[in-house]
Amino acid sequence: MPPDLRDDIGQRKPFTSLEQEAFLNLLRTQAELSDSFERMLRPHGVSGTQYNVLRILRGSGPDGLCRNEIRDRLLTRMPDVTRLLDRMEEAGLVSRTRSSEDRRQVGTHLTSSGRDLVDRLDEVVAEEHRQRLGHLTEKQLKTLVELLTHARQRL
Amino acid sequence: MPPDLRDDIGQRKPFTSLEQEAFLNLLRTQAELSDSFERMLRPHGVSGTQYNVLRILRGSGPDGLCRNEIRDRLLTRMPDVTRLLDRMEEAGLVSRTRSSEDRRQVGTHLTSSGRDLVDRLDEVVAEEHRQRLGHLTEKQLKTLVELLTHARQRL
DNA sequence: TGACATTAGGTGTTATCACACCTATAATTC
């Protein structure tokens, strides 16, 4: 029998509701998986959010995407994408070019170095996910995805 | 049919593995729920982590807990609990007293104001969870908790 | 076409996080 969250965080009282228990379990599980993910990325010099940006840009055309498009596609809310991209530009992972049609827009796209990095990371990332979630069966993973998707339906 | 994560973040390619899809869904769902939770707490002047500390301290004796105990019970890793507690002390939510047996230890406990706050928040928090997760059935919530607990079993 | 709103991007500033390192007290061990 796996230790449940209450044992884990040394809580004595029962949870006050099933909704609360689900929320706290979600927080805990995400925190542990993300911590591990960030530690895996660290030696490669990028944060989880930066890796997310690299993947987003790899999936888009050679002109790249504008800041707001990137912001909207990020998994987590990030109010200061400008300086996130500043840092990535400084690290040589992305570069920016102001559009000539709409001079307000600045397209951000991968440099070859950025593309190399994200390509190289594919394998490590896949291995990380196998390590962390590979013990769940296909059916369990599918159910988990379904339930998480369903959980997001309430604004 | 609820929109899946790929629609949500404008991703064109399919996920590379079921494990990855589960991980990304977990990140996304947690981010949305936490954002909402933080927004709910904001008018009350505490962050999610601070609220977590308030609950931890409410569940412990009148002597409170030492810093490391609090750190270990937090849902998310937090390397700088000292200054987190500094801020809460400054806000009048907790107070600290150095132990006389072991002069290294400092017990942190709720002030009456801190206790009032966490008690008052019970209702709002319960309502928030109902709002956000109340559309899941009891069976779904239980399954979700089980799967999240299981997902945490791999170190 | 000129005023106004909207949109894209950026900046200033403060709070918070994160890491490495430091100090004081207690426990251990020779």
Next chain:
DNA sequence: GAATTATAGGTGTGATAACACCTAATGTCA
């Protein structure tokens, strides 16, 4: 019981996140 190790807490510092606000370019419409 002196030296050493372990433990509890704290500090210094740079990086990042968060919030409000600002500027420039484009759209809209009286």
